[in-house]
Amino acid sequence: MRLSRLASTLRGPLSALAFLAAAAAFARPASAQATYVPIQPPPPPSEEEMKKSRDIYRVILGNPAYGSGQDTVGTGHYRAVLHMFESGEFDSAAVRFQQFANRYPRNLFVNEALEHVLLIREARETQDPGYEPLNIYAQAVACREAGLADSAAALARSGLERYPSARIRYHWRYLLAEIARDQGDHASAIGFALAIADTTSRSRLAPYALKLAGDETLTMGDDPAKALRLYQALLERYPASPLAPPVRARVLEIRKKLQL
Secondary structure, eight states: OHHHHHHHHOOSOOOHHHHHHHHHHHHSOTTOOOOOOOOOOOOOOOHHHHHHHHHHHHHHHHSGGGHHHHTTTTHHHHHHHHHHHHTTOHHHHHHHHHHHHHHOTTSTTHHHHHHHHHHHHHHHHHTOSTTHHHHHHHHHHHHHHTTOHHHHHHHHHHHHHHOTTOTTHHHHHHHHHHHHHHTTOHHHHHHHHHHHHSTTTOOTTHHHHHHHHHHHHHHTTOOHHHHHHHHHHHHHHOTTSTTHHHHHHHHHHHHHHHHO
C-alpha cells in the first residue's frame, strides 16, 4: 500500500531502477540515520608548488593593473601604530613602524612609517629634553587627525618657540604649511614651505616643501613661472625623489601653457 501511494505521487516517466530506489528510501525507518563519511583534506602542497605560487604572486604584484589595490593593504596596521605614536609610546611605535614597513613594502604609508622611525631615533640620539619636542609634534599630529587644525597649529608654534633649534622644527613648519594650505592661506603655506626648502636646512622634507610651494603658487593664481622654478629646483636637487615623476609631468604641462 505504501508503494502504491508513492507511485501515485510521482509524475512523468520513471525507470524501474529509479522507482525501486525511491521506494527503498521511502520505506526506510524514520530512525535510520545516514552514515557520516568524513571528507579527507587535500595533501599539503609540495615545496615546488609553493614556489610556483610565490612566483605567480610576485608577477601579479608587479603588474601595474594590480598596483592600486595592493597599495592599501596594511593601512589599518599603520593607523594603529600611528595612534601608538600619538599617545607617546615612541620606542614601541618605532619597532612597530619598522615591522609595518617590512611587512607591507608597497603600502602608501611606508615612507611616513620610516620617517617616524627616523624621528624617534633622532630624538633618542640627540637627547633633546626628554622626548618633549617629539611629544609636542605627536600631539599636534593627533589634533590634526581629529580635525582640530587650530589646536595642531598652536602646538606646532609653541614647539618652535620653545625649541627653535630642535631637529624636528622642520616637521613643525611642514605641519603648519599643510594646515595653512588646507585653510586656504596660500601665502602662509608657501612661506613655511620655503623655510624648509632652503638649501641650508638639509631637511628630508625639502622636496615635499618645494612641491607644496609650487602647488600653492599655482593655486593662488600667481605667475606660473614662479612655480616652474620651484619644480625645477626639486628635480635638480632631488632627482631620485618619488615626487620627481609627477613633478616632471607638471613642468612639461606648464611649459606648454607658457608657450601658447
